Each structure stands twice: as C-alpha cells, then as structure tokens.
Amino acid sequence: MTPIRASVAGAIASIILILVVVELVRGRRLKERYALLWLATGVVLLVLSIWREGLNTIAGWLGVTSYPPAVLFAVATLFIFLVLLHYSTVISRLTDENVDLAQRIALLEEKLSRERPPEG
C-alpha cells in the first residue's frame, strides 16, 4: 500500500506544477500550445496521487508489488520524455524556419541592391 505521506507529497507537487504552468500562461510567458503537455503531466500525476487504490491497482498490473509510488516516478518520467521529444520537434522546425528566413533575406537583399545600388 502507498504510504499516505507519499500520496500527499505527490499531490502537492502536482498542484504546484499545475499552478506554475497556469501562472506562466496567464503572464504570457508560455504559450497554451506548449503548456498543454505540462498540464496533462500535472493532472495525471495529481489523479494518481489522490486516487490511492487506482495507483495500487495499476502497480499490480505492472507487477510492482513492493512499492506502488514507483509507478508515479515511472509515469512522471514518461511524460518528461514526451515533453522533451515534443520540444525536439519544435526546435527542429524552428531551425528550418530560421534557415529559410536567412535564405530569403539574403535573396531579397541582393535583389534590392540590384534595383537600388547602395550610396557610394
């Protein structure tokens, strides 16, 4: 059975995560689009912390018999991987878009200097 303290600590940590994410979105320092995965992480961890029988049941399915809160760690780790992977795709897209912009600017500047030679 999950120790009650582990459940309380897990719930508090999840609530803090959710509050921080909401505050960042409210202050426009985090876009909703990138907040969603974090909020999902917080909500899932909160549910698994509060719903103690559920956590035990899932731990039973996974064969984790000695210490059910380990499932909390596993789920948290899984979500962190998801968030990181998501960011890797975002960075890749941004890189491509940046190169595209640099190329366009180079082409446009050349065209501009052809039409209107710089003062010399």
Place this chain on the structure above:
Amino acid sequence: MTDGRLVAIVPAWNEEGAIGRVVDEIRAFDAGATVVVVDDASTDGTPSVAEAHGATVLRLLFNVGIGGAVQTGFRYARDDGYDVAVRLDGDGQHDASEIGKLLAPIRAGTADLVIGSRFVDPAGGYRPPFARRMGIRVFARLVSLLGGQKVTDTTSGFVALNRAGIELFATEYPHDYPEVEATLVALRSGLRLAQVQVEMRERQAGTSSITFVRSLYYIVKVMLALLVASLRRYPRLETARR
C-alpha cells in the same frame, strides 16, 4: 538540348584568401556566366573580395552550414530562371576549367545531375588517406544500393544540374553535410545522374572544416539521413519525358 543561361554557385565561409581566384577562374571559363557567391556569414573579407571580383554575393544573416548556403544559391537559380547551374567550393579545390566536362551531359540532354567524381577512372590521381577513402567508398556503396544506380563519389561538391535538378535542390536539400544525402534524394526523385572524372586540388587557403569529432558526427549523421531518406517518399520527376 539546353543552351540556357549558366549560373555558378559558390558557397564560401571565411575564404577571403581563395575566393577571388575562384571567381576569376569561373569567369575565365565562361565570361557570360553569373557567379553567385553565397557568403555563410564570414567574419573576414570574403563577401567584399568576391564582389570586387565581379561576383553576385548573397549574404546570409548567420552561419547556416554548407548545405543551407548552397541551397540559397539553388533558390537564386530557380527564382531567376536559370536553366543550368554548376556548384563549386569556395576554397579553390575544384578546377573551373573542368566545368565544361560537367556541363556536357546536361547540354546534351542525357543527364539532370552530373557529379564531378574523383573515382570514375580507377587510375585517377586522387589517393586520399585510408580512413577517408574507406568512408567515401562506404557512402558510395550505400547510396548505390539505396538509389539503384552505381555512384562512385557521393561526397563531391563539384556538380552541375539542369532546371529539374535546380528545382529539386531548391526545395529538398540537407542543411549540413549535404552531398551524400542529396545524391540519394536525386536518385530517388528520378533524376538522371551522370559522373565525370575530375581532379581536385589541395585547398588554396584557409582550413578544412573536417576535424576528428566532426568526422564522427558526419558519419553518424549521414548514415541516419540516408536511412531516413530511403524511407521517405519523394515526388518522381519524370525528366526523361519532358
């Protein structure tokens, strides 16, 4: 038969010692060709030297890597309606007097992409160090296997293309260490590829961008890129029927 306008695309990063001569040699080969030097955010005088020698200079805002720089040149060629493009390195290792050899299959309409290879003729003078020779050979074998046509030199940066090739590479071109993957992309897109023997010179000035750690990254990155490129679908360009 294509007799269209020729553009020479020369990517350059900190090559002020070599770029002037590269531009001069291209103009000596074909005075009517447009020479486009793509300056990959050099910190030396590369762009002004190139300009002083009569090249059109495309200045990249920040360093985007050789592939991104070369692609800028292909986009220029596409947007300005060039029919034939040749791409040479800015360090002077490619001999501009050999451009004619590369252009011949394109002018004759028998190829869309011509690679200047150091290994078409086994008696060719180029003997790179063992490790590099093995690397070049492994990539050549892999691309030949995945692309369905024998390629002898996939790492060469001395190539010529017709309009179909220009259009393909203007949209599909890897941003770093591009040559090997680009060859496979060309084959999988249905471009007709030809290879001609060329000599390459020692670099004229500056330093090569290849170091040990980078070579490792190079090998792994290119392997992954080839694998992924062979899983991807590319639009088939039915160039032969044009």
